[in-house]
Amino acid sequence: MEHHQSKSFPISHVIGFVVSLVLTFGAAGIALKTNLSFKVIMWIIGSLAVIQAGMQLFMFMHLREGEDGKTNLVNMIYAVFMVIVIVVGSIWVLTSGHAAH
Amino acid sequence: MGIKWDEFFITGDPLILGSQIAILLTMIGAVAAITYLKKWKYLWTEWLTTVDHKKIGIMYIISAVLMFFRGGMDGLLMKAQTARPEMEFLNSQHYNEIFTTHGVIMILFMAMPFLIGLMNVVIPLQIGARDVAFPQLNALSFWLFFSGAMLFNISFVIGGSPDAGWTSYFPLAGKEFSPGIGNNFYAVALQIAGIGTLMTGINFIVTILKMRTKGMTLMKMPMFTWTTFVTSILIVAAFPIFTVALALMTFDRLYGTHFFTVSGGGMDMLWANLFWLWGHPEVYIVALPAFGIFSEVIATFSRKSLFGYKSMVFSILGIALLSMVVWVHHFYTMGSGPAVNSFFSITTMAIAIPTGVKMFNWLFTMRKGRIKITSAMLWALAFVPCFVIGGVTGVMLAMGAADYQYHNTLFLVAHFHYVLIPGVVFAVFAGLYYWWPKMFGFMLNEKIGKWHFWLFVIGFNVTFMPMFFLGLNGAVRRAYTYSAESGFAPLFMLSAIGSIILAAGFAVFCYNIYWSIRYADRNISSDPWDARTLEWSTASPVQFYNFAKLPEVKSLDPFWHMKKKNEGLTLFDSEIEEIHMPSNSWLPIYMGVIFGIAGFLLVFEWHIAAAVAAIGIFAGLIIRSFDYNEGFHVKKDEIHRIENAWRKTEGEVHDHVS
Ligand code: HEM
Numbered sequence: 001m002e003h004h005q006s007k008s009f010p011i012s013h014v015i016g017f018v019v020s021l022v023l024t025f026g027a028a029g030i031a032l033k034t035n036l037s038f039k040v041i042m043w044i045i046g047s048l049a050v051i052q053a054g055m056q057l058f059m060f061m062h063l064r065e066g067e068d069g070k071t072n073l074v075n076m077i078y079a080v081f082m083v084i085v086i087v088v089g090s091i092w093v094l095t096s097g098h099a100a101h
Numbered sequence: 102m103g104i105k106w107d108e109f110f111i112t113g114d115p116l117i118l119g120s121q122i123a124i125l126l127t128m129i130g131a132v133a134a135i136t137y138l139k140k141w142k143y144l145w146t147e148w149l150t151t152v153d154h155k156k157i158g159i160m161y162i163i164s165a166v167l168m169f170f171r172g173g174m175d176g177l178l179m180k181a182q183t184a185r186p187e188m189e190f191l192n193s194q195h196y197n198e199i200f201t202t203h204g205v206i207m208i209l210f211m212a213m214p215f216l217i218g219l220m221n222v223v224i225p226l227q228i229g230a231r232d233v234a235f236p237q238l239n240a241l242s243f244w245l246f247f248s249g250a251m252l253f254n255i256s257f258v259i260g261g262s263p264d265a266g267w268t269s270y271f272p273l274a275g276k277e278f279s280p281g282i283g284n285n286f287y288a289v290a291l292q293i294a295g296i297g298t299l300m301t302g303i304n305f306i307v308t309i310l311k312m313r314t315k316g317m318t319l320m321k322m323p324m325f326t327w328t329t330f331v332t333s334i335l336i337v338a339a340f341p342i343f344t345v346a347l348a349l350m351t352f353d354r355l356y357g358t359h360f361f362t363v364s365g366g367g368m369d370m371l372w373a374n375l376f377w378l379w380g381h382p383e384v385y386i387v388a389l390p391a392f393g394i395f396s397e398v399i400a401t402f403s404r405k406s407l408f409g410y411k412s413m414v415f416s417i418l419g420i421a422l423l424s425m426v427v428w429v430h431h432f433y434t435m436g437s438g439p440a441v442n443s444f445f446s447i448t449t450m451a452i453a454i455p456t457g458v459k460m461f462n463w464l465f466t467m468r469k470g471r472i473k474i475t476s477a478m479l480w481a482l483a484f485v486p487c488f489v490i491g492g493v494t495g496v497m498l499a500m501g502a503a504d505y506q507y508h509n510t511l512f513l514v515a516h517f518h519y520v521l522i523p524g525v526v527f528a529v530f531a532g533l534y535y536w537w538p539k540m541f542g543f544m545l546n547e548k549i550g551k552w553h554f555w556l557f558v559i560g561f562n563v564t565f566m567p568m569f570f571l572g573l574n575g576a577v578r579r580a581y582t583y584s585a586e587s588g589f590a591p592l593f594m595l596s597a598i599g600s601i602i603l604a605a606g607f608a609v610f611c612y613n614i615y616w617s618i619r620y621a622d623r624n625i626s627s628d629p630w631d632a633r634t635l636e637w638s639t640a641s642p643v644q645f646y647n648f649a650k651l652p653e654v655k656s657l658d659p660f661w662h663m664k665k666k667n668e669g670l671t672l673f674d675s676e677i678e679e680i681h682m683p684s685n686s687w688l689p690i691y692m693g694v695i696f697g698i699a700g701f702l703l704v705f706e707w708h709i710a711a712a713v714a715a716i717g718i719f720a721g722l723i724i725r726s727f728d729y730n731e732g733f734h735v736k737k738d739e740i741h742r743i744e745n746a747w748r749k750t751e752g753e754v755h756d757h758v759s
């Protein structure tokens with residue numbers, strides 16, 4: 001780890017941190033302070049969440065610096081699988097059958 | 102802040118008063134004994150600040166044994182209460198608290214740390230490394246686990262225990278129905294311990310991927326290393342879900358949000374969903390390393406290579422993948438409809454396939470082997486039939502439609518004890534008997550070990566077998582009493598008698614440790630079992646740098662082949678080089694303490710005080726960021742001296758492959 005940009009100022013981390021804060025407070029503001037319909041709010045804050053997750057992958061998670069692409073590919077496939085299981089799975093389970101009512 | 106001091110200590114129950122006095126006396130006794138023996142400095146430098154994976158592992162194991170005692174006591178109390186109909190030993194509230202703390206402690210503070218302890222001791226040795234990838238982070242993991250465990254444990258004397266079950270389902274676990282602070286202990290203590298576990302997962306993934314010795318490809322790793330690796334991946338996948346769920350629970354309980362609180366438009370079922378999204382993988386997080394331990398023990402004492410190594414690896418991976426997509430089987434009765442329930446019934450039953458493959462691999466490993474019946478091997482042998490009973494009843498429960506009948510009965514309780522006790526407890530006992538000489542340089546007594554084994558296994562079956570039938574007859578779980586007319590009394594009595602035999606087994610285990618520490622032969626070989634993997638190629642107890650010269654691996658069971666070909670067993674003076682080791686640090690234990698204090702204040706909802714304590718956490722993080730300690734070098738002379746001390750002893754046989 002010492003080999004990559006160890007002494008230089010971690011500028012991408014700081015930017016990532018600030019942008020994360022902006023996106024988070026933006027989502028909170030939209031949810032709490034606007035009169036948009038429930039559906040619109042859900043779509044907006046959901047999109048902000050996806051944007052933030054993607055941004056953090058680049059700014060914090062060294063996505064661009066991995067030594068070999070194969071490892072990164074396996075990691076990404078695994079992460080996508082987990083996201084689908086957790087998010088899509090939860091929505092499916094909680095919106096079908098009696099659970100929906 | 103409105104502190105209710107009169108509710109601070111739990112009062113009015115003679116059982117609890119007794120424990121309070123006992124805890125106080127034990128603490129005073131311990132402090133006095135350490136002071137009298139002048140051991141504070143030793144304790145601080147050798148243990149509390151250590152970053153050595155072997156010592157951290159031993160501390161995990163000691164904590165786990167203590168927690169086993171606590172959780173076992175809870176179990177016995179419950180068995181005493183239900184021994185006869187309409188008993189008035191524990192009231193319903195007390196029973197609720199006890200099954201809750203029993204479940205949480207057994208799974209999170211007994212099973213997990215016991216296995217993580219063995220992983221800590223063994224994994225770096227098995228892969229021929231000198232420590233884990235991040236030694237100081239490893240110490241931090243331990244201290245956070247310990248801090249969380251202690252915070253959870255004091256709940257029964259200070260403030261009140263959580264009482265909503267180890268699953269703490271909403272709406273019951275919410276502020277509305279559980280207004281006391283008991284459930285805050287659940288939310289906060291598990292959060293602290295969970296952070297530690299997550300870091301352990303990361304640490305072991307990196308260790309196993311990056312620190313294997315020369316020649317050890319992935320497919321040459323010992324099976325325990327494989328299972329630890331896959332378990333670590335599962336930890337990293339599953340624990341963040343629990344972290345988030347607990348954080349939302351904390352917000353709901355402490356700050357009035359409504360994620361799970363129905364009254365404010367929240368969704369109580371979301372908690373059950375998130376809990377089991379973590380909870381089911383958690384079951385495999387404790388089962389997989391246990392499977393690894395059995396694989397090592399069975400191969401060693403059958404004196405054969407593990408049968409079907411490749412199929413074993415693929416079934417572990419299969420189990421891990423499937424374990425992420427079965428969580429709904431814990432709440433079929435919530436009514437998510439036929440499509441959801443059918444899907445999850447099928448995935449759940451599918452897990453039986455890779456598990457069955459593993460069973461046959463173990464059996465075929467023993468086939469035509471020259472089996473040596475040691476205590477460790479006995480546990481592995483008993484595991485097979487007992488775990489099969491747990492597995493078969495699991496397939497019964499997996500059927501969504503049938504589960505409506507079994508759900509929430511003692512049938513389920515019997516099932517998961519038949520999975521967890523053979524699958525985890527037998528395994529850690531096997532592992533302990535097997536690796537004990539590596540950790541301490543003497544063996545546990547085999548004869549007492551067999552008493553331990555027979556009492557425990559018989560007691561276990563007598564305790565839990567009747568529960569299957571009680572459940573089928575309609576006895577519900579988490580019920581503190583039943584009527585004489587129900588006809589349950591004889592089986593409940595039998596089960597209670599079983600639990601006494603079980604407890605006797607545990608007592609013999611403790612006696613064995615005591616006996617062996619006092620009387621066991623110290624003059625044993627560093628490879629007393631004639632074993633197959635690298636941890637046995639170095640001294641017992643292992644020198645702090647593990648290996649003077651890192652071993653080179655050419656095949657599976659490397660140490661076996663080294664002995665057979667008499668290769669790489671000797672160390673020439675010219676091969677000794679200086680070794681770089683990490684320094685001790687006070688930061689991990691400091692972080693454990695400060696997390697404990699902040700957590701305690703948060704439990705009592707003293708928000709300002711908790712915020713002040715949290716400054717201490719940030720201070721620790723900052724100090725760590727500017728910590729440039731590079732460790733130290735072990736000089737050649739010292740290595741020379743340490744290596745000579747064990748290599749030149751009488752009876753040190755290195756090539757007795759029989
Ligand atoms: C050592 C002997 C043990 C005894 C006598 C024992 C006994 C019991 C009893 C009587 C119950 C409650 C039944 C009811 O619902 O009324 C229970 C629940 C439970 N046990 Fe054990 N048990 C033992 C070991 C273990 C171990 C080793 C584990 C896990 C590794 C474990 C995990 C659990 C869990 C998760 C629950 C459910 C708690 C809840 O309902 O929230 N137990 N046990």
Ligand SMILES: [Cu+2]
Binds near residue numbers: 380381384428430431
């Ligand atoms: Cu499950």
